[in-house]
Amino acid sequence: xxxxxxxxxxxxxxxxxxxxxxxxxxxxxxxxxxxxxxxxxxxxxxxxxxxxxxxxxxxxxxxxxxxxxxxxxxxxxxxxxxxxxxxxxxxxxxxxxxxxxxxxxxxxxxxxxxxxxxxxxxxxxxxxxxxxxxxxxxxxxxxxxxxxxxxxxxxxxxxxxxxxxxxxxxxxxxxxxxxxxxxxxxxxxxxxxxxxxxxxxxxxxxxxxxxxxxxxxxxxxxxxxxxxxxxxxxxxxxxxxxxxxxxxxxxxxxxxxxxxxxxxxxxxxxxxxxxxxxxxxxxxxxxxxxxxxxxxxxxxxxxxxxxxxxxxxxxxxxxxxxxxxxxxxxxxxxxxxxxxxxxxxxxxxxxxxxxxxxxxxxxxxxxxxxxxxxxxxxxxxxxxxxxxxxxxxxxxxxxxxxxxxxxxxxxxxxxxxxxxxxxxxxxxxxxxxxxxxxxxxxxxxxxxxxxxxxxxxxxxxxxxxxxxxxxxxxxxxxxxxxxxxxxxxxxxxxxxxxxxxxxxxxxxxxxxxxxxxxxxxxxxxxxxxxxxxxxxxxxxxxxxxxxxxx
Amino acid sequence: xxxxxxxxxxxxxxxxxxxxxxxxxxxxxxxxxxxxxxxxxxxxxxxxxxxxxxxxxxxxxxxxxxxxxxxxxxxxxxxxxxxxxxxxxxxxxxxxxxxxxxxxxxxxxxxxxxxxxxxxxxxxxxxxxxxxxxxxxxxxxxxxxxxxxxxxxxxxxxxxxxxxxxxxxxxxxxxxxxxxxxxxxxxxxxxxxxxxxxxxxxxxxxxxxxxxxxxxxxxxxxxxxxxxxxxxxxxxxxxxxxxxxxxxxxxxxxxxxxxxxxxxxxxxxxxxxxxxxxxxxxxxxxxxxxxxxxxxxxxxxxxxxxxxxxxxxxxxxxxxxxxxxxxxxxxxxxxx
Numbered sequence: 001x002x003x004x005x006x007x008x009x010x011x012x013x014x015x016x017x018x019x020x021x022x023x024x025x026x027x028x029x030x031x032x033x034x035x036x037x038x039x040x041x042x043x044x045x046x047x048x049x050x051x052x053x054x055x056x057x058x059x060x061x062x063x064x065x066x067x068x069x070x071x072x073x074x075x076x077x078x079x080x081x082x083x084x085x086x087x088x089x090x091x092x093x094x095x096x097x098x099x100x101x102x103x104x105x106x107x108x109x110x111x112x113x114x115x116x117x118x119x120x121x122x123x124x125x126x127x128x129x130x131x132x133x134x135x136x137x138x139x140x141x142x143x144x145x146x147x148x149x150x151x152x153x154x155x156x157x158x159x160x161x162x163x164x165x166x167x168x169x170x171x172x173x174x175x176x177x178x179x180x181x182x183x184x185x186x187x188x189x190x191x192x193x194x195x196x197x198x199x200x201x202x203x204x205x206x207x208x209x210x211x212x213x214x215x216x217x218x219x220x221x222x223x224x225x226x227x228x229x230x231x232x233x234x235x236x237x238x239x240x241x242x243x244x245x246x247x248x249x250x251x252x253x254x255x256x257x258x259x260x261x262x263x264x265x266x267x268x269x270x271x272x273x274x275x276x277x278x279x280x281x282x283x284x285x286x287x288x289x290x291x292x293x294x295x296x297x298x299x300x301x302x303x304x305x306x307x308x309x310x311x312x313x314x315x316x317x318x319x320x321x322x323x324x325x326x327x328x329x330x331x332x333x334x335x336x337x338x339x340x341x342x343x344x345x346x347x348x349x350x351x352x353x354x355x356x357x358x359x360x361x362x363x364x365x366x367x368x369x370x371x372x373x374x375x376x377x378x379x380x381x382x383x384x385x386x387x388x389x390x391x392x393x394x395x396x397x398x399x400x401x402x403x404x405x406x407x408x409x410x411x412x413x414x415x416x417x418x419x420x421x422x423x424x425x426x427x428x429x430x431x432x433x434x435x436x437x438x439x440x441x442x443x444x445x446x447x448x449x450x451x452x453x454x455x456x457x458x459x460x461x462x463x464x465x466x467x468x469x470x471x472x473x474x475x476x477x478x479x480x481x482x483x484x485x486x487x488x489x490x491x492x493x494x495x496x497x498x499x500x501x502x503x504x505x506x507x508x509x510x511x512x513x514x515x516x517x518x519x520x521x522x523x524x525x526x527x528x529x530x531x532x533x534x535x536x537x538x539x540x541x542x543x544x545x546x547x548x549x550x
Numbered sequence: 551x552x553x554x555x556x557x558x559x560x561x562x563x564x565x566x567x568x569x570x571x572x573x574x575x576x577x578x579x580x581x582x583x584x585x586x587x588x589x590x591x592x593x594x595x596x597x598x599x600x601x602x603x604x605x606x607x608x609x610x611x612x613x614x615x616x617x618x619x620x621x622x623x624x625x626x627x628x629x630x631x632x633x634x635x636x637x638x639x640x641x642x643x644x645x646x647x648x649x650x651x652x653x654x655x656x657x658x659x660x661x662x663x664x665x666x667x668x669x670x671x672x673x674x675x676x677x678x679x680x681x682x683x684x685x686x687x688x689x690x691x692x693x694x695x696x697x698x699x700x701x702x703x704x705x706x707x708x709x710x711x712x713x714x715x716x717x718x719x720x721x722x723x724x725x726x727x728x729x730x731x732x733x734x735x736x737x738x739x740x741x742x743x744x745x746x747x748x749x750x751x752x753x754x755x756x757x758x759x760x761x762x763x764x765x766x767x768x769x770x771x772x773x774x775x776x777x778x779x780x781x782x783x784x785x786x787x788x789x790x791x792x793x794x795x796x797x798x799x800x801x802x803x804x805x806x807x808x809x810x811x812x813x814x815x816x817x818x819x820x821x822x823x824x825x826x827x828x829x830x831x832x833x834x835x836x837x838x839x840x841x842x843x844x845x846x847x848x849x850x851x852x853x854x855x856x857x858x859x860x861x862x863x864x865x866x867x868x869x870x871x872x873x874x875x876x877x878x879x880x881x882x883x884x885x886x
Contacts, residue, residue, distance in 0.1 A: 022714060
């Protein structure tokens with residue numbers, strides 16, 4: 001258990017991706033079965049343990065210590081799991097266990113506890129686990145480790161452990177169960193690759209590279225088909241033998257949040273497409289509408305009605321019993337057209353192919369897309385099979401230019417890892433309020449987009465112009481007379497109730513440092529508000545889109 | 551006589567009327583008794599200072615030889631009469647030279663603990679519990695959440711990380727007096743025999759520790775003159791905690807920020823400071839040490855100073871001990 005606790009603590013504080021992978025690989029290679037597999041399941045969210053409510057935890061600890069002292073402690077620490085792990089009284093030496101429980105002991109005890117004796121079983125485990133073990137146990141039973149490690153990253157670590165491609169892990173993943181004995185045996189070379197036992201498995205997706213200027217000159221427009229790049233989330237819908245599953249592009253299963261879509265998956269095959277909200281073909285909702293449906297465990301009928309989801313299909317990977325991934329794009333496209341024609345039209349439609357004769361044509365379409373939910377175009381080589389990963393050549397994305405605004409630097413926070421001595425995370429704002437008494441209102445935060453040299457310059461500026469310090473954060477001089485103007489590029493804007501400004505940017509980054517620009521000339525909040533009100537889908541002339549479909 | 555007639559808080563610090571002296575005053579006074587060399591307890595500019603030889607030496611290193619009008623070295627365990635009071639210094643186990651001060655008059659004994667800890671520390675003499683009527687305890691970590699693990703475990707985690715990330719420099723933030731040298735010594739005890747690189751602010755004090763027979767091994771300045779950045783890959787660099795937020799830290803490749811402090815027990819504290827590897831190593835007592843020590847002294851009354859007084863006062867009440875907070879100001883233990 002201590003090894004697992006230590007792993008959690010280190011993962012949460014290690015900012016670098018490679019650092020996290022190293023920690024995971026080391027843990028997996030030095031921890032015996034079944035503990036490592038259970039730890040893996042805990043990290044990927046596949047470990048089922050009966051939940052204990054925070055109120056119950058509080059009751060348990062109150063039975064063991066003075067409530068006033070507990071109150072002081074909880075006020076100070078601010079996190080219930082952490083407080084309880086620290087203040088939980090250790091049993092007397094005489095009753096102390098000679099051995100700490102392993103993760104397997106803990107999982108086993110919790111899973112076999114009945115509803116009524118759950119709290120007592122938990123208390124016994126907390127007695128024996130020690131401080132760090134207690135913390136991990138409480139996190140397990142109250143749900144949510146929150147350690148900043150995605151299932152994808154865990155799989156990447158497994159791939160490194162076994163020196164295999166992550167696509168191989170993803171392919172077998174959904175057929176496996178904790179504690180993944182066959183998986184580890186294969187990765188360590190002691191057993192063959194696990195059979196793809198389950199149906200409706202995820203197929204590793206094909207990804208694209210961004211177009212660079214030099215690319216187009218070498219490419220013949222007639223070799224490529226073009227499609228709009230829709231601004232939803234990329235998904236894979238798989239239905240085999242009566243089993244339907246919806247996956248994110250990283251292979252995480254997200255079926256649970258989309259029962260309306262799953263009901264319509266009455267086919268045998270695997271489709272690649274964009275998950276969107278709306279009523280195709282008339283109405284395609286914005287990303288912020290789609291967000292209403294994302295990251296939910298369950299979804300109310302009202303939600304389903306208000307924000308119906310559908311898939312705009314890009315590709316077909318499995319057609320009935322046939323794996324069509326080796327076929328060239330154009331042949332797959334023909335299969336896809338025929339396949340989608342059989343499906344419920346309110347849940348599945350086709351992503352149209354755009355006709356164009358040269359790159360200038362396409363560039364113009366990319367800059368002026370006919371629909372606000374389009375974020376650019378995709379180029380797909382007509383002869384290419386469907387390949388796992390991000391091969392260079394067959395697929396390119398060519399995005400619409402980002403929006404930009406000029407904002408003023410307001411706060412800077414110290415970075416992590418390599419950047420821990422730099423103020424590298426910036427909160428910026430735009431002007432708001434009546435003329436003459438404008439003030440800056442924060443509209444976003446960005447921590448990349450600049451070169452190392454620019455980082456050095458901004459860091460110096462922050463240190464020289466600090467007006468206040470709050471821990472790792474510095475407030476920077478920013479008024480009408482002085483202030484650093486940053487050109488911020490972003491992909492889109494959502495309404496937000498969390499931010500004072502009422503807007504939240506998608507993917508903001510610093511595109512230019514405007515040392516030359518007086519702070520008073522930075523943008524006003526109205527500029528952003530106007531973007532929010534840009535004509536929505538409903539107002540768009542549908543005919544315009546239709547003419548572009550070949 | 552009532553205890554408050556023997557010792558009472560004043561704006562300058564804790565004052566003894568019968569002996570006409572202050573203990574750890576925060577402003578210049580005529581006669582000061584100093585428990586240990588940390589700068590919030592040991593300030594310059596007093597008329598005369600009575601402290602252990604090590605504390606006097608440390609004050610001299612920090613402030614220059616003229617830090618006080620006159621100085622007198624106190625030998626541990628020897629009673630010295632000052633006017634109508636008598637005082638005895640006893641080891642406090644906090645840092646090199648640290649002492650508790652027992653003040654006696656007319657059959658009443660009050661022990662001023664200063665800062666203290668009970669975990670064994672190879673760089674200073676261990677704390678001795680002294681029987682007394684009133685015990686004045688610090689409360690830096692006076693909450694039940696503060697429970698320090700054995701320091702060897704923490705050093706073990708540091709060394710494990712060093713072998714796990716051989717291309718990185720482990721930057722260990724540690725208070726310049728006491729903590730830094732303890733970390734060095736613990737590393738040596740754990741078998742780490744490579745050079746340890748140190749920030750300039752640590753040099754004089756570390757040399758002093760070595761001159762007192764505390765072997766810290768091969769210490770080298772963490773500068774890159776004559777060397778390349780890569781030279782620090784795989785090494786351990788120790789410096790004052792503030793240095794790692796500074797431009798100074800940029801010279802090291804792939805730095806991993808570590809911080810040796812009792813505050814690192816609280817995850818949010820580590821997160822806020824951008825610490826990647828928190829090392830829970832403290833020069834102060836944790837909750838269990840505080841409460842056990844209070845019981846050991848047999849004191850019927852406890853005065854609680856600097857820290858989280860309310861929780862320790864509450865614990866005393868539950869244990870049927872008279873207790874009150876002292877509300878002394880001017881002691882900061884954020885960097886401990």
